[in-house]
Amino acid sequence: xxxxxxxxxxxxxxxxxxxxxxxxxxxxxxRLDTGILFSEKPCVSAxxxxxxxxxAAPIILSMKHIQYGNAxxxxxxxxxxxxxxxxxxxxxxxxxxxxxxxKLGIPQEQVLVASTGVIGTHMPMEKMKYxxxxxxxxxxxGHKLAAAxxxxxxxxxxxxxxxxxxxxxxxxxxIAKGAGMIHPxxxxxxxxxxxxxxxxxxxxRKALKKAVDGSFNMITVDGDTSTNDMLSIMSNGAxxxxxxxxxxxxxxxxxxNRVCQYLAGSIAADGEGAxxxxxxxxxxxxxxxxxxKIARNIAGSSLVKSAIHGNDPNWGxxxxxxxxxxxxxxxxxxxxxxxxxxxxxxxxxxxxxKNRLSRDINTDKVFIKVCLNIGKGKxxxxxxxxxxxxxxxxxxxxx
Amino acid sequence: xxxxxxxxxxxxxxxxxxxxxxxxxxxxxxRLDTGILFSEKPCVSAxxxxxxxxxAAPIILSMKHIQYGNAxxxxxxxxxxxxxxxxxxxxxxxxxxxxxxxKLGIPQEQVLVASTGVIGTHMPMEKMKYxxxxxxxxxxxGHKLAAAxxxxxxxxxxxxxxxxxxxxxxxxxxIAKGAGMIHPxxxxxxxxxxxxxxxxxxxxRKALKKAVDGSFNMITVDGDTSTNDMLSIMSNGAxxxxxxxxxxxxxxxxxxNRVCQYLAGSIAADGEGAxxxxxxxxxxxxxxxxxxKIARNIAGSSLVKSAIHGNDPNWGxxxxxxxxxxxxxxxxxxxxxxxxxxxxxxxxxxxxxKNRLSRDINTDKVFIKVCLNIGKGKxxxxxxxxxxxxxxxxxxxxx
Numbered sequence: 001x002x003x004x005x006x007x008x009x010x011x012x013x014x015x016x017x018x019x020x021x022x023x024x025x026x027x028x029x030x031r032l033d034t035g036i037l038f039s040e041k042p043c044v045s046a047x048x049x050x051x052x053x054x055x056a057a058p059i060i061l062s063m064k065h066i067q068y069g070n071a072x073x074x075x076x077x078x079x080x081x082x083x084x085x086x087x088x089x090x091x092x093x094x095x096x097x098x099x100x101x102x103k104l105g106i107p108q109e110q111v112l113v114a115s116t117g118v119i120g121t122h123m124p125m126e127k128m129k130y131x132x133x134x135x136x137x138x139x140x141x142g143h144k145l146a147a148a149x150x151x152x153x154x155x156x157x158x159x160x161x162x163x164x165x166x167x168x169x170x171x172x173x174x175i176a177k178g179a180g181m182i183h184p185x186x187x188x189x190x191x192x193x194x195x196x197x198x199x200x201x202x203x204x205r206k207a208l209k210k211a212v213d214g215s216f217n218m219i220t221v222d223g224d225t226s227t228n229d230m231l232s233i234m235s236n237g238a239x240x241x242x243x244x245x246x247x248x249x250x251x252x253x254x255x256x257n258r259v260c261q262y263l264a265g266s267i268a269a270d271g272e273g274a275x276x277x278x279x280x281x282x283x284x285x286x287x288x289x290x291x292x293k294i295a296r297n298i299a300g301s302s303l304v305k306s307a308i309h310g311n312d313p314n315w316g317x318x319x320x321x322x323x324x325x326x327x328x329x330x331x332x333x334x335x336x337x338x339x340x341x342x343x344x345x346x347x348x349x350x351x352x353x354k355n356r357l358s359r360d361i362n363t364d365k366v367f368i369k370v371c372l373n374i375g376k377g378k379x380x381x382x383x384x385x386x387x388x389x390x391x392x393x394x395x396x397x398x399x
Numbered sequence: 400x401x402x403x404x405x406x407x408x409x410x411x412x413x414x415x416x417x418x419x420x421x422x423x424x425x426x427x428x429x430r431l432d433t434g435i436l437f438s439e440k441p442c443v444s445a446x447x448x449x450x451x452x453x454x455a456a457p458i459i460l461s462m463k464h465i466q467y468g469n470a471x472x473x474x475x476x477x478x479x480x481x482x483x484x485x486x487x488x489x490x491x492x493x494x495x496x497x498x499x500x501x502k503l504g505i506p507q508e509q510v511l512v513a514s515t516g517v518i519g520t521h522m523p524m525e526k527m528k529y530x531x532x533x534x535x536x537x538x539x540x541g542h543k544l545a546a547a548x549x550x551x552x553x554x555x556x557x558x559x560x561x562x563x564x565x566x567x568x569x570x571x572x573x574i575a576k577g578a579g580m581i582h583p584x585x586x587x588x589x590x591x592x593x594x595x596x597x598x599x600x601x602x603x604r605k606a607l608k609k610a611v612d613g614s615f616n617m618i619t620v621d622g623d624t625s626t627n628d629m630l631s632i633m634s635n636g637a638x639x640x641x642x643x644x645x646x647x648x649x650x651x652x653x654x655x656n657r658v659c660q661y662l663a664g665s666i667a668a669d670g671e672g673a674x675x676x677x678x679x680x681x682x683x684x685x686x687x688x689x690x691x692k693i694a695r696n697i698a699g700s701s702l703v704k705s706a707i708h709g710n711d712p713n714w715g716x717x718x719x720x721x722x723x724x725x726x727x728x729x730x731x732x733x734x735x736x737x738x739x740x741x742x743x744x745x746x747x748x749x750x751x752x753k754n755r756l757s758r759d760i761n762t763d764k765v766f767i768k769v770c771l772n773i774g775k776g777k778x779x780x781x782x783x784x785x786x787x788x789x790x791x792x793x794x795x796x797x798x
Contacts, residue, residue: 052723053722053723053725054728054730055722083718084718084747119713119714119715227715302789302793303793306789306790306792307793316480316519317518319453319482319483319518319626320482320518320626322452323451323452323454325452326450329452331483343519344519348484348485349483349484386790387794388791390790391705391708391787391789393705395708395785395786
């Protein structure tokens, strides 16, 4: 049982996956904006999508295609979300899947379509067509694809883990983009995972859901959930391992969790305008569900985020966010820690050296821990600080 | 049936109410920080409080006192929230009520206590005692009290309406403070209403709840609900009108709604760092409850708020916030308006002059209207734009 991170690993680190990205002209000149991820071999696949009631056309199409559970290609663009575009939008998404299906010689139903960008503008299909034609696939182009899906991200998010367990040796890799409109559920905008492990279809679906619940569904940047969120996994069995299922899948699940937590954490750390990542650990809540609710509320509080930004150890805001979550608590049992320094015990403020604490949280990773001491519920959420820069980014006249 | 706004009206505009404020030294030098509102005559009274699970000591005490329904004095301070302060905090709140009860010669149960300020610090009782002793009441000191309860508010919020109906002539006045940590429910931090009308106790309670649901519970500044929210009304019957009850109370309700909407709107407009007020009108939702949910979600979206701040008519973010609310909708029936200009109809983007629209929303009151065209549910919410200044205010090292 070994799990090891591959240096500079990405979504094409697993065997049999190719990627490519081009400048189709959908975004702006000099910017990769359209990409494809493709498995040379047939796949078992699963995906989760935004819970927003307004779903972009590519999401509606991909939700239909993923039902077959054998998607082996993803086409993705930035610069246009193809959301709120009605029938024209559905035709554009379908035509995009057709173009990719022809290019790769696979059935249309095996193509997922993902888009990110401005809502309410139509997809420039001539550019998309040109981009798909021009695009070249290569086994080492995962990094290029990770760059192409970036929007206001400041850096690509990619990882791959090499796993060895009783079923054999295999690799899980992934890329993601985030930045704004990030909130449970689904927290991510786009995330594509690939593995060369052979995985049983039903187990893959459940393992993905579990991994996402503890990672992408526990990050928040700004409380907004997008119309275009999509996270998928394709497994092509190129590693020739014994098929992974509920019986022997423990290590696979652990590795998948790690991939998702890494990518989700990277999204939180790279939230629009963020200068710090905030990790919120909740212990001793009445249940895991309540612990998750509390963790998200604290990580999502504008006042907590602003205080952390300014190195202000104003823990009262943490307790206020906890109380607002609606979860059961007993005030006189509460404990609160900032960077492992206790600031509240038995529901009462402790004497603290505020200047020192302010210096302690003047760092790029801030830990908040709350112990409720009434049960066994645990959870961790990730968020980022709220900076003036977030507002500047999002108030630019860009639409 | 006449309702008329009184010029420079405030909480002491109704007959028989006195107020006062002093510099007790709880906040900082040169700053009024402690005040009292008092009715010379016995009162019928009602109040609503924060839904935050963590409640400040004065809230817990006031919730107990309001059960008698005859509070006739409120003591309020800024600079210290007396929240997360355990037994010591409860003793401080009780002692404060005692001091006021002695000063005014009324039973302790007729005193409500309200505090606002930093969470997790103990009330400096010597200063409070000194302040209460020094404080002088006057019938024209409503403005002074409105100023004393300000925290990061940039201006006091006060209003009074002169009403004439079948029951007689009477006045309703009120003051409020808001600025940050503003979110349903309860949206306000502190709001004190007074009327010289004679009002039946049970009707007063219901009328207050109704007025608050359509006003303070429909504003949002930053999604955070405070530990110290309190809104109260005292009616002393000094106007010698016929007792108002459910049968003859329609005009009273209308006037009370107007007072609450004015004060709630003022809080939204004066949100921390706000440069604009945003009014969100929802029509044609499946129900009023769903309409309210949608309205709050849009008014509370960081991305919508940032776009409005930058005069960016990026209405896609409005639709995304609508979809995130979880309320039922049919995308192809949606209509969206910005300052009365249709930007989306039948779920599709309309051709629009973006530069003109950007100029249109470059004003201090921005109207967003969404028609769902599937039912009769209506609601209005108020919020404000999100500016760099919000972050600056809240990241200052102040605790």
